[in-house]
Amino acid sequence: MTADAAKPGGSRGIAMLIPEFPGQTHAFFWREIAAMEAAGAPVQIVSTRKPAPEACPHTFREAAVARTTYVFPPDIGRAALFLARRPGAALAALRYVQGLRETPAARRARLVGLIPSAVELVRLCQAQGIDHVHIHSCANAAHLGALAQILGGIDYSLTLHGNLPVYGTDHGSKMARARFVSAVTRPLADEIRSVRADLPAPVIMMGVDTDRFAPAPAPEGARARPFEVVSIARLNPTKGHRFFLRAMAALRDAGGAPVHYTIAGDGPAREAIVAEIAALGLGDQVDLIGSVSEDRVLSLLQGADALALTSIGQGEAAPVAVMEAMACGLPVISSVIGGTPDMVDDGRDGLLVPQEDVEAITAALRQLADDPQYASRIGTAARATALKLFDYRANAARLLAEIRTAQDAG
Known part of the structure; x- marks a missing residue:
């Protein structure tokens, strides 16, 4: 941050607090910060604790x-x-923690330890x-904001x-002093309003670099290989990999087009x-390649024919x-999950x-694998949607506008 940014009347600085930054899923935050700074907003990056080096495979980790x-x-x-x-402020901070009535007493006692970090x-x-x-x-990072x-x-x-x-309890207390709480999907904005109906809850999706994440040049001639599907997600039961694997087996058993599946992620x-x-006899059709860098993600996507994300439960919002x-x-x-x-x-x-609908997953996979022209039309429309809705610069500008409005009102 420049000296001018730290002075009253200079460019108003912003602190961005991201828990355990940088991590595997944090490329978006790095891009968002860059976009805000390109728009003239200095950003001080703050985090809770430093993650292990292996938690972030991306090239921006050291920076x-x-x-x-x-x-x-x-x-x-x-x-x-x-x-x-x-x-007086110290006593108010203690009262805040003790007032978290949805949090068990033992947990409240541990949350008192957040006060020095808030300092x-x-x-x-x-x-x-x-x-x-x-x-x-x-x-818990929201408690840090309230305590600060x-x-x-x-x-x-x-x-x-x-x-x-997924984020614990006592959300009313976390949000009571917040200027706004943005959500990455409309259903999540509704959840915010169920806690604080009077609180601004703008929907601001996360974003991707649509210049970098773009279709690869079309290969010359037909590719004599199986239909390539990729998943990029941590290896957690909620990500539903097993349902896609069962769909692959069902398609194979029905004599469908050959499919290869690359799973990136660990867990x-x-x-x-x-x-x-x-158990499904898919050993020659599936590769597990572990956690990968953003560069590797791009190469996987540009070399694939489709992406699968058959998650279950409440673990997804607007999947990057x-x-x-x-x-x-x-x-x-x-x-159909989250946003x-x-x-x-x-x-x-x-x-x-x-x-969890293996039959529906199988039908979708069959549609794409059996009809390259159909898959191509879907992919072309997907690119147009991404340009319209997901560009990180536009979404970072929306978040910055909300922050500036809050600062002006303050």
Whole structure:
């Protein structure tokens, strides 16, 4: 940040707080910050704790770590002095934590430990002349925002990236002092309004670099290979890989077109997925390649014929993998989950299927694998949708506008 940005009347700086940044899924945040700064808004990056190096395979990791201030572990002595000089604010912070009645007492006791980290956030903002923190989470990081507002008058806003139950409890307390809470899908905005009907809840999707994530040049001549499907998702039962694997087996058993499936990602369900592949006899049709960099994601998408995301439950909101695939001109087979109905117009720019419905997944896969012209039409429409809805620069500008409005009102 420039010296001018830290002065009253200079370019108003913003702090962006992202838990455990940078991580595997954080390429979007890095792009968003770059877009805001290109628009003239200095951004101070803040995070809770530094993740392990292997948590982020992306090329921007070292640059991101170098730019990020971590508020955990806090300097306890410095925090104690800060709080001793502001006994009223310290007492208000304790009352906030003790007032979290949806949180069990033992958990509230542990949340008291957030107060020193909130002090670190306040000190950073005051030193840099920052009066607004945007927090990309509605979990414990949202409590940090509320505590920083109590301790130092720092305004904050939140983004909800998934269903509220995933992010704990006491959301009313987290949101009570927020200037706004944006949501990445319309259903999530409705969840915010169910907690705080009076709170601005703009829908601002995450975004992708539609210049970089673009269709690969068409190969010369027909490609004599199986229909290539890719999934880019952590290996978690909620991602529903097993349902797509069962659809592949059903298509094979019905004599359908040959399909190859590449699974990028890692996680606790790896052994179960390996066992499912073996049980279905798909060992020669599936590759598990582990976590991959953003560069590798791009090459996978540009070399594939379709993307599959057959997730279940409440774990998805506006999946970035779907956006990236559509930007690359790929037809997507996606569960109806979270905001995917807002992202995909079924039958026009992608194919939506009910959760856990192997028969529907099989039918969608058959449509694409058996009819290259149909798959091509879907992919062309998907690219057009991505340009219209998912470009990260446009969505970062919308978030910046909401933050500026909050600052002006403050």
